[in-house]
Amino acid sequence: xxxxxxxxxxxxxxxxxxxxxxxxxxxxxxxxxxxxxxxxxxxxxxxxxxxxxxxxxxxxxxxxxxxxxxxxxxxxxxxxxxxxxxxxxxxxxxxxxxxxxxxxxxxxxxxxxxxxxxxxxxxxxxxxxxxxxxxxxxxxxxxxxxxxxxxxxxxxxxxxxxxxxxxxxxxxxxxxxxxxxxxxxxxxxxxxxxxxxxxxxxxxxxxxxxxxxxxxxxxxxxxxxxxxxxxxxxxxxxxxxxxxxxxxxxxxxxxxxxxxxxxxxxxxxxxxxxxxxxxxxxxxxxxxxxxxxxxxxxxxxxxxxxxxxxxxxxxxxxxxxxxxxxxxxxxxxxxxxxxxxxxxxxxxxxxxxxxxxxxxxxxxxxxxxxxxxxxxxxxxxxxxxxxxxxxxxxxxxxxxxxxxxxxx
Amino acid sequence: xxxxxxxxxxxxxxxxxxxxxxxxxxxxxxxxxxxxxxxxxxxxxxxxxxxxxxxxxxxxxxxxxxxxxxxxxxxxxxxxxxxxxxxxxxxxxxxxxxxxxxxxxxxxxxxxxxxxxxxxxxxxxxxxxxxxxxxxxxxxxxxxxxxxxxxxxxxxxxxxxxxxxxxxxxxxxxxxxxxxxxxxxxxxxxxxxxxxxxxxxxxxxxxxxxxxxxxxxxxxxxxxxxxxxxxxxxxxxxxxxxxxxxxxxxxxxxxxxxxxxxxxxxxxxxxxxxxxxxxxxxxxxxxxxxxxxxxxxxxxxxxxxxxxxxxxxxxxxxxxxxxxxxxxxxxxxxxxxxxxxxxxxxxxxxxxxxxxxxxxxxxxxxxxxxxxxxxxxx
Numbered sequence: 001x002x003x004x005x006x007x008x009x010x011x012x013x014x015x016x017x018x019x020x021x022x023x024x025x026x027x028x029x030x031x032x033x034x035x036x037x038x039x040x041x042x043x044x045x046x047x048x049x050x051x052x053x054x055x056x057x058x059x060x061x062x063x064x065x066x067x068x069x070x071x072x073x074x075x076x077x078x079x080x081x082x083x084x085x086x087x088x089x090x091x092x093x094x095x096x097x098x099x100x101x102x103x104x105x106x107x108x109x110x111x112x113x114x115x116x117x118x119x120x121x122x123x124x125x126x127x128x129x130x131x132x133x134x135x136x137x138x139x140x141x142x143x144x145x146x147x148x149x150x151x152x153x154x155x156x157x158x159x160x161x162x163x164x165x166x167x168x169x170x171x172x173x174x175x176x177x178x179x180x181x182x183x184x185x186x187x188x189x190x191x192x193x194x195x196x197x198x199x200x201x202x203x204x205x206x207x208x209x210x211x212x213x214x215x216x217x218x219x220x221x222x223x224x225x226x227x228x229x230x231x232x233x234x235x236x237x238x239x240x241x242x243x244x245x246x247x248x249x250x251x252x253x254x255x256x257x258x259x260x261x262x263x264x265x266x267x268x269x270x271x272x273x274x275x276x277x278x279x280x281x282x283x284x285x286x287x288x289x290x291x292x293x294x295x296x297x298x299x300x301x302x303x304x305x306x307x308x309x310x311x312x313x314x315x316x317x318x319x320x321x322x323x324x325x326x327x328x329x330x331x332x333x334x335x336x337x338x339x340x341x342x343x344x345x346x347x348x349x350x351x352x353x354x355x356x357x358x359x360x361x362x363x364x365x366x367x368x369x370x371x372x373x374x375x376x377x378x379x380x381x382x383x384x385x386x387x388x389x390x391x392x393x394x395x396x397x398x399x400x401x402x403x404x405x406x407x408x
Numbered sequence: 409x410x411x412x413x414x415x416x417x418x419x420x421x422x423x424x425x426x427x428x429x430x431x432x433x434x435x436x437x438x439x440x441x442x443x444x445x446x447x448x449x450x451x452x453x454x455x456x457x458x459x460x461x462x463x464x465x466x467x468x469x470x471x472x473x474x475x476x477x478x479x480x481x482x483x484x485x486x487x488x489x490x491x492x493x494x495x496x497x498x499x500x501x502x503x504x505x506x507x508x509x510x511x512x513x514x515x516x517x518x519x520x521x522x523x524x525x526x527x528x529x530x531x532x533x534x535x536x537x538x539x540x541x542x543x544x545x546x547x548x549x550x551x552x553x554x555x556x557x558x559x560x561x562x563x564x565x566x567x568x569x570x571x572x573x574x575x576x577x578x579x580x581x582x583x584x585x586x587x588x589x590x591x592x593x594x595x596x597x598x599x600x601x602x603x604x605x606x607x608x609x610x611x612x613x614x615x616x617x618x619x620x621x622x623x624x625x626x627x628x629x630x631x632x633x634x635x636x637x638x639x640x641x642x643x644x645x646x647x648x649x650x651x652x653x654x655x656x657x658x659x660x661x662x663x664x665x666x667x668x669x670x671x672x673x674x675x676x677x678x679x680x681x682x683x684x685x686x687x688x689x690x691x692x693x694x695x696x697x698x699x700x701x702x703x704x705x706x707x708x709x710x711x712x713x714x715x716x717x718x719x720x721x722x723x724x725x726x727x728x729x730x731x732x733x734x735x736x737x738x739x740x741x742x743x744x745x746x747x748x749x750x751x752x753x754x755x756x757x758x759x760x761x762x763x764x765x766x767x768x769x770x771x772x773x774x775x776x777x778x779x780x781x782x783x784x785x786x
Contacts, residue, residue, distance in 0.1 A: 110559070118537055122537075129619040134624065141526055150773070156681075159664075161580075164579075165576075166560045200536050200557060203539075208554065259574070259596075391560065395564060
């Protein structure tokens with residue numbers, strides 16, 4: 001094998017999403033164009049003219065989190081621990097074998113333990129800061145997202161890092177995993193992203209006028225903005241050599257990634273820098289634009305994002321760009337989990353041969369004219385896929401996944 | 409570039425020796441390296457009484473960056489809405505930028521900015537939630553301040569302020585944060601994503617952070633009852649790149665390792681495993697360790713026992729900074745590293761000498777960083 005560059009593969013998926021928990025349910029959700037939209041119940045929504053979101057209402061932490069007491073974790077950590085355990089199970093890697101390996105746990109997030117911070121703010125307003133709950137205070141740091149996975153799986157030789165790079169965080173975390181395996185710094189990586197619906201972020205995006213009243217319609221002429229979502233996507237990644245040695249099922253190879261920063265505005269995306277980020281990712285992955293079978297877009301459904309992103313895609317892909325879909329039409333914007341769920345969707349698309357649809361689509365906006373695979377799944381051989389993400393702070397992250405030719 | 413050339417390029421980067429070549433701190437001693445080095449190496453405390461008119465907190469003592477404001481160090485333009493965390497990070501990053509400006513201007517895309525932090529500005533975050541709860545409408549929050557509540561604000565704003573267009577990443581990991589940040593940044597450089605990384609940590613003092621630390625029982629629980637704040641930045645690059653740009657490498661980054669002990673595990677045994685694994689990875693024997701910079705935090709007696717057992721009580725130079733500047737939470741290991749660089753500034757580490765930075769976190773984790781000297785044999 002080429003020692004200069006170890007191949008990195010995905011052998012396990014852990015998914016907590018509003019369209020299905022577990023890889024199988026998630027895949028069925030993607031293929032059937034399932035919508036996660038419902039009225040928000042996570043917090044009091046009185047005073048908002050509209051309050052739809054893609055909430056997860058069928059998640060019982062105790063069903064998934066078995067190594068630790070779920071009450072010691074906030075909702076976000078529960079999602080993370082559940083998804084990590086699921087990923088290890090899905091990879092068919094025995095837990096005692098996992099514990100014998102050197103691991104990296106790399107978890108992206110936008111808001112960390114936001115539900116606990118919301119609650120602490122409520123309590124503080126009511127009772128004063130001198131009466132805050134000790135357990136809530138202790139479990140509220142974002143670093144707990146990674147260490148909750150460590151505790152849940154009883155890992156010891158492990159580097160647990162939380163990467164709070166906002167709405168591109170999932171791709172950042174996956175990228176870190178790629179580099180760790182390529183460098184020989186980790187045998188097994190649990191990487192992805194996680195977030196839970198929270199009052200603060202809903203209020204902020206609503207105030208900015210970015211919130212859609214009913215549904216999320218990326219690339220549509222009538223799109224009205226984002227819907228907030230939540231969940232976790234954790235990928236189990238290892239070297240190809242390791243996967244082959246244990247006869248593991250391989251979903252896909254993670255070919256590479258690119259990161260850059262607009263360094264222009266804290267909130268507005270920049271088309272040129274985003275286009276450049278795609279070039280960096282393709283170069284790192286060793287593929288060309290014409291190799292890409294579809295793009296899983298950031299596709300938030302705001303006017304600004306979709307126009308800027310499609311502009312950047314047209315810049316990076318001379319001629320007609322590949323089909324460009326947004327699974328946020330189904331999942332809403334799961335914040336730090338979004339691009340991790342995107343990467344999981346790409347892995348499933350490669351394995352099962354389909355391009356997920358962009359649902360809620362009526363009429364493509366001529367200003368962001370792409371083939372968004374409207375409303376109905378498209379069955380096709382999928383070999384190489386690009387997964388986009390952007391974040392506040394001008395942070396761009398793009399991962400590239402491909403069919404693993406060594407089999408599996 | 410051909411595929412082969414690209415691989416060769418990457419391989420070259422991957423095996424290159426990485427060094428810290430410059431640093432800058434904003435600490436409770438003030439803005440800049442000299443007051444920090446003088447203070448820490450002479451054992452002078454930077455902790456003072458809390459001004460209750462400024463911070464309504466349950467603590468008596470604080471390690472505050474003296475007389476610090478965004479306007480004072482960054483000017484009035486663009487700082488009106490900047491929170492303290494971002495101002496500290498932008499200021500410290502600026503101190504490092506001043507020492508490598510030509511490289512950044514020549515190729516802003518090849519420089520990364522990696523910033524470690526805790527809750528980020530939990531004051532900004534919870535203030536916004538409060539406004540949502542108390543306003544006439546739940547969305548009556550300040551749209552101009554909303555970006556301050558996003559945890560990567562300080563990193564993104566540092567990149568905007570200094571035009572750093574490479575990877576821009578925020579890292580969080582409690583007291584281990586600085587070690588995780590260096591570990592991440594080293595992989596970015598070795599992976600070919602950038603030529604150099606401005607790698608830092610930042611933590612702000614705020615009433616909200618103080619109350620959360622107080623209730624978590626984490627800051628006061630070990631008798632160390634002052635929270636600190638500040639920001640420390642390090643320039644990480646290959647030795648060859650540093651020399652090409654006329655910067656003399658200060659220390660080599662040899663290894664970072666992390667070991668968990670879980671809720672009921674043994675922190676001491678975990679730290680011992682962690683330190684030994686780090687030294688093995690670094691190719692350094694315990695007798696080569698000349699400087700030891702422990703966290704001296706929550707599990708201090710355990711940490712002390714393990715390090716004494718591994719390195720002996722007297723031979724190495726022990727550098728402790730936490731009792732002088734307070735618990736800087738996510739920035740604390742950054743100040744430990746800065747303290748090692750301050751010591752190495754007075755008496756450089758020889759090529760065959762090493763420094764070890766350790767920490768036992770509050771969340772079941774231990775970490776160890778091994779830095780090697782760059783000088784001749786001692």
